[in-house]
Amino acid sequence: MLFLRDYGDTEVGGFGIAASDDLLFVEDIQLVKQVCSWAHVAFDDESVADFFDRQVDAERRPEQFARIWVHTHPGDCPRPSMTDEETFERVFGRADWAVMFILDCEGQSYARLRFNVGPCAEVEIPVGVDYSRPFSATEPDTWEQEYLANVHAEQLRRGMASTLEPVLASPFDEEPTDAWYESWFDYAAEEEEAEELIL
Amino acid sequence: MKILVINNDGGGFADYVDVADGTTVAQLFERQIGSTKPSHYLIRVNRQPCPADQVLCEGDRISITPTKIEGANS
Numbered sequence: 001m002l003f004l005r006d007y008g009d010t011e012v013g014g015f016g017i018a019a020s021d022d023l024l025f026v027e028d029i030q031l032v033k034q035v036c037s038w039a040h041v042a043f044d045d046e047s048v049a050d051f052f053d054r055q056v057d058a059e060r061r062p063e064q065f066a067r068i069w070v071h072t073h074p075g076d077c078p079r080p081s082m083t084d085e086e087t088f089e090r091v092f093g094r095a096d097w098a099v100m101f102i103l104d105c106e107g108q109s110y111a112r113l114r115f116n117v118g119p120c121a122e123v124e125i126p127v128g129v130d131y132s133r134p135f136s137a138t139e140p141d142t143w144e145q146e147y148l149a150n151v152h153a154e155q156l157r158r159g160m161a162s163t164l165e166p167v168l169a170s171p172f173d174e175e176p177t178d179a180w181y182e183s184w185f186d187y188a189a190e191e192e193e194a195e196e197l198i199l
Numbered sequence: 200m201k202i203l204v205i206n207n208d209g210g211g212f213a214d215y216v217d218v219a220d221g222t223t224v225a226q227l228f229e230r231q232i233g234s235t236k237p238s239h240y241l242i243r244v245n246r247q248p249c250p251a252d253q254v255l256c257e258g259d260r261i262s263i264t265p266t267k268i269e270g271a272n273s
């Protein structure tokens with residue numbers, strides 16, 4: 001996480017991969033394709049879906065790979081912003097539980113665990129390194145490759161549109177057709193009508 | 200028939216489920232996710248986005264994954 005934070009000038013984010021026997025023990029950080037600036041990070045939706053596919057193929061459960069959302073703040077404040085709170089609510093508020101972890105430039109961190117079932121509590125949790133667990137050697141070359149493959153700085157995007165376009169391209173092999181839009185539009189409209197009837 | 204369903208809502212899910220022949224993507228979505236709007240998710244079948252009325256086939260993999268994951272520092 002420190003390596004990823006310090007490699008570039010921008011925010012960077014990913015998912016914490018937890019041990020199967022301790023879901024709050026993060027064994028690895030995995031990046032997805034993202035567009036970042038000093039103040040913002042946005043994951044690529046298709047890359048998130050690919051990440052889920054890869055993790056399931058590796059026989060991990062969603063609670064091991066999709067519950068700990070991590071990102072950095074290049075400034076000196078690890079407190080969540082409005083955008084962070086909105087994402088934590090909208091994306092991670094539907095899972096039974098989730099953690100938002102933020103690491104700032106000076107090494108301060110913030111972690112909050114939320115439970116969305118039962119009494120639906122939220123609590124800030126301490127962060128530490130567990131040296132009692134075995135850990136593999138550092139792999140800066142691998143980390144660098146992962147960083148370069150996934151993290152695309154926003155200012156580069158403007159100047160290198162052709163190189164980075166695939167990162168933000170539509171998740172379709174071909175452009176979505178009118179029929180595709182209509183099928184989901186009709187479905188959503190039916191849902192709303194049903195909701196109104198219930199109300 | 201059996202299909203593989205992947206999603207993170209509730210307790211999280213990545214397992215095979217039995218569905219009736221002729222089940223569409225929209226019906227499966229409703230069964231797994233309920234009333235949440237489909238626009239909050241990227242829904243793919245066999246790693247490709249799909250129309251709501253696509254009929255699922257034996258062995259299909261359907262993933263329902265979150266979209267617009269964004270962070271900011273101010």
Ligand SMILES: [Zn+2]
Pocket residue numbers: 071072073079080081084102270271272273
């Ligand atoms: Zn943030």
